[in-house]
Amino acid sequence: MSENTRTIKNAVCTFCGCVCDDMELTVDLDEHRITKAKNACILGRSWFSEHVIEDRPIAAIGGKEVSFEEAVEESAQILTKAKFPIIYGLSEASVEAQREAVAIADYMRGSIDSTSSVCHGPTGMAFQGVGESTTTLGEVKNRADLVIFWGCNPAEAHPRLFTRYAVTTKGMFIPRGKKDRTVVLVDPRKTASAPVANIHIRPKPATDFEMIWALRALIKGKKVNASIEKVTGVPLETLQDLAERMKNCNFGVVFFGMGLTMGRGRYFNTGALFSMVTDLNEYTHFVVKPARGHGNVTGADQVLTWQTGYPFGVNFNLGYPRFNPGEFTAVDNLARDGADAAMFIASDPASNFPKAAVEQMKRIPVISLDTRRSVTSELAYVVFSTSAWGLNEHGTAYRMDDIPITLRPAFESPYPSDVVILSAIKNRVFELNIDKRSIGMSARSDIGKATLHASM
Amino acid sequence: MVSATRIVNGKVYDPINNIDGVIRDICIEDGRIVESVPDSATRIEAQGMVIMPGGVDIHCHIAGPKVNAGRKLMPEDHRKDPYPGTAVTRSGSGGIVPSTFTTGYRYATMGYTTAMEAAVPPLSARHTLEELHDTPVIDKGFYVLLANNIFLQNLIKEGRQEEFQQAVAWWMNATRAYTPKLVNPGGDEPWKGKRNTNVHDIDEKVDGISPRQIIEAFVIAADKMNLPHPAHIHCNNLGHSGNYRTTLETMRTAGDKRLHIAHIQFNCYGGEVGKQPASKAAEIIEYINQHPNITCDVGQVMFGNALSMTADAPLAYMLRGINKNKWVNADTECESGCGIVPFTYQGHVYTHTLQWAIGLELFLLTENPWQVILSTDHPNGGSFMNYPKLIRLLMDRGFRRQEIARVNQKAIAKTMISDLDREYSLYEIAIITRAGPARALGLKNKGHLGPGADADITIHDEMEDKEMMFNAPRYVLKSGVHIIADHEFREDHTGRLLHITPEYDQKIEEVIQPFFESYYSVQFENYPIDKSYMHDNEVISTGST
Amino acid sequence: MSLTLSLHTSPEVPVEADVISPDRLNNLNESALSALPVFHGNVQAKIGDFFKVQGQYNGEIRVEGDLSKVKHIGAGMTSGRLIVNGDVGAHLGAGMQGGKIIVDGNVADWAASEMTGGRIIIKGNAGHMLGSSIRGSATGITGGEIIVHGNARNEAGQAMRNGLIVIGGNSEDLTGVNMLSGTIIVLGKMGIRTGAGMKRGTILSMHDADLLSTFTYACTYHPTYLRLYLTYIKKLGFQIDDAKLSGNYERWAGDSIELNRGEILLYRN
């Protein structure tokens, strides 16, 4: 370790959706790495300390090193020639990069989707169905006397949710921290989060919907069939007790995770939870909060929504945005509809998509932007090495509660940012597609209203 | 970019310069209106056309967290109204809450070139700036929600008015906002902290503070700081029968100091709480007629789809109780509440018709149109896309009668609307959509066509049907750029952020910071917005008005 | 001779072809028909690029081939007959208002979504969201008939407000979820969470089902109108033995979280 260090206060950790902004980083300016991250959790510490500049070409095509300009040109050509190109990822990218990505999708007339679709996409869909009573994390810290974690495991996925925002932290009306709160965990497994809970309810796997539905009935004073006990493995008295606690708290909050969104029922599970929380507002103040992560996936939802009207799974084939999860989402585009080119930004779908989707990636030209080698960059045709958002670049990240935080980079990277790369590709795609954009205009008037109404 | 333009032979309406339908040339250079331009300037032939300054929307909801939540909430609405891109413009979605691009372009296609987002929690100001940056063509700014800010309330409770004013100034700078916004002052604490209740009277104290104390503190601070636009208030009891008394008391609280009442139509109701409302438009407008220190925007209700989105969370919850539709509640720590509910105004419903008629009464009863500004509180009373129709309702008595005949007659009978024969002139329309809002906002370069003004100009074919006429200006120039010509987009444009930077004593940060460290979830140092979010912007001076 | 469109070139990526509808194809000759626009991914193409067009429209259109990448066939149609031979892609008959579609094959997701009238007969299986609403909307089909001889997957009749859906085989999860009114008949088995959130309407199955705890058993009886429905269905070509025409059904009322005015009928003997 060299003497040449500097300290950055109030730096931002972008590993999980907590986006904690109280990091104190010690940066070794000779070694180009962060040697200490005060206030970081275990995940944050590894996020900061493991980030080293890899020795890779700035850009490569087909495994051969090329110039930045050549890679931009090739990418623009690929995306323009394709009939059904897709852009996917965006979770570990700043809002500034996400904006450029949506512009490319618009100009190239393809699909754009974020990691939301395989994460909290079903939460977004539930929101569109029933709405949501929610809050910023500070209000949880200040007021929540009943905190429920449902199908999520913050101890291992969002460690500082406990210490900084929701459990042990003290707030305006919660002067004694955890002593003033009741913490409930709903999870079939005794996870690392279990010790923090006053009450641990362990339903049978994939029976969340049934359990929430019964709770809704109990909250409303309706009869619940005794079969609920057999179905969920949770005694009726336990459910009754929880229903009463929820109605009688001063400010209740439910955090939930993949246990609901990925399970059988998907957006119906999350929709049921949202509805339950809405019901509870007849009795007291109650809110619900998806425990979102990776990085800036929340920002991707925001940017896509303000630019297109829809949070993820957006398609521009006809010259304007359309939304349909299950049709315009990345897994479906690849595995079923045979997307013919793909650009993956700051994500690694080759390592977490279903096999059939990965098979399709291997058949088509793939462009990858990532700070480090990944399964996806290994199979990509055009590979850009990027600097790391937050660590090397300015920008904005949205916390899981939709609060935007400005990043404070620690040291410089020799690689360009994804904003620079995407902006260059955008400008070229814009030029290449001007004709397509005017042809589409006339085509639309021929197709007429039926398409507009029926197809989206 | 065209550097110089001369518009010839058009009929000019420019109330700030007392020009009422006079044919004269308008010259433009470097984005501003000038006395003359060289002969080589581009000419726009405007014979048979009406020239006005670009429209100024003083109160709408077009960007920020609640707007984006409303957008996300309504895919079924966007689907029916796609907005294709062109060779120069981005694509988007329409509907009651259009995407940012569509919002900017649609304002432009109606001849509006400035719009103010009316309610932003400080913690989300950064988000709002990002959205406004993606809202093309128009110049824009936003009002920042401060009335339910717990820190500021504590200062008021302790009688620390001087520090309060410093803190307000600090917040304006930290968020890059245009003016303080007060929504249901004092109503957040009972909502969040006392099981979803509300404050019901301007003098009711909750935790030691009443709405009136809050309003007073802001009125005084805004006056002392000489803000270009005063405190902008959404009154208590909005939407409830009998609330006109609260509105009168709110206006009285200001004394002879300036105050802007937002979407005042929603605060003109007689009757008993929980029962059918009646119109008290005449009482309210009489007060305004006698008090030139008050301005208001109407918040006209238009039949059809709306989306109620407000920092007044208890109000949204009340509306949700009516239709059991999807509902969003969103708390912002220490600062604000928020509620969102889809809503449809229907002509056959008594209350909806009454609201519609009250708005029209306000317009038609005012003695001074400079004080009564056109708005629909977009999208709360209906989309801003209704402005042309609203203009026709004001300008065309025959059309108004037709519309009156189609709606709930019981409600109509409870108002004066059938007896009001007034028809607005083009000059008056130019006041309530251009000159009036620009003056109320303290925007000296907007709302008129005199030399030095921003070259934000709309040129309409003069038509009998005023809805048609205002729906489709033939030309729209923004900062001198020919955005629309012959009804088609010719160029894209980013627009500027309008904000204020009142001076403050830096010592106030030492007072704010400890509170922040205890009760906020973000670091104090990360809260103020840095320059990287500013892009094109213009500071409006807080000097003498 | 009816108008026939035979697929000669399989699309590489989905083709959006709501233009394949009686409303759009009548009164046109073969060359005009071939020139009609479709979108092949983001590229504007022509019907003739994919289909061989023969004959003249006489109230009937036949479409042949593996159409599993052709979407929106018959979307929004108001009258006439559309006969499809082969598997077909998503959004078949979406927003259909009238007329008749017969598919000899399987159909993908969102068939007949937000339909308001007409009839769709599917001889094979249907995908997810058969006769459902589109995202965000509170109402699915408001009229018409959807007859599936095979199986249907999740969310059949989601948010349905009126009309009839018959599924000859099995349905999967969330059959009739958020239903507002109308009738769904499943001759086979249903998945879990049937009728969740339903306000009114009837869901009938010939098999036992795992119902949510918010449905309560009311009685076992023979609903008299059922014979009428089942006889009608029998005429459509379904096997229904006499025991079911006159047999007893368990009536479960729900969903108690909502109005509790919906019913699920399960055949007993």
Add this chain to the structure above:
Amino acid sequence: MSEKMILIPVRTTEQGTALNKGKLQEAYMLETSMVDVNTDDMERLGLQEGDKVRLSNEVGEVIVTCRGKKPDDLPQGLLAIPYGPPTTHLMDSETYGSGMPVSKHMEVVIEKVIV
């Protein structure tokens, strides 16, 4: 001996920290190829800590390493693997019209791999 069980991909701290080292690094590969099994289930299936087991379903199969969990921590019949490439090999691409593939509660057959 084989048995049908429910597999839940989960997050672990080790998976999270290994991620930062790089997905092509050994630590990540190692952590994402561990399966948690209830120790009673292990006994019944004749499995020892560290044994290789084959998980398979209609989509594919993977070989992962067995890691015992106390019956109180993980119910019988449930398996947990940290998210990663192995779990994706068992994942169906069907999204039920949601965009979300089958990523939790996958039915798999577990059997010991005889070396």
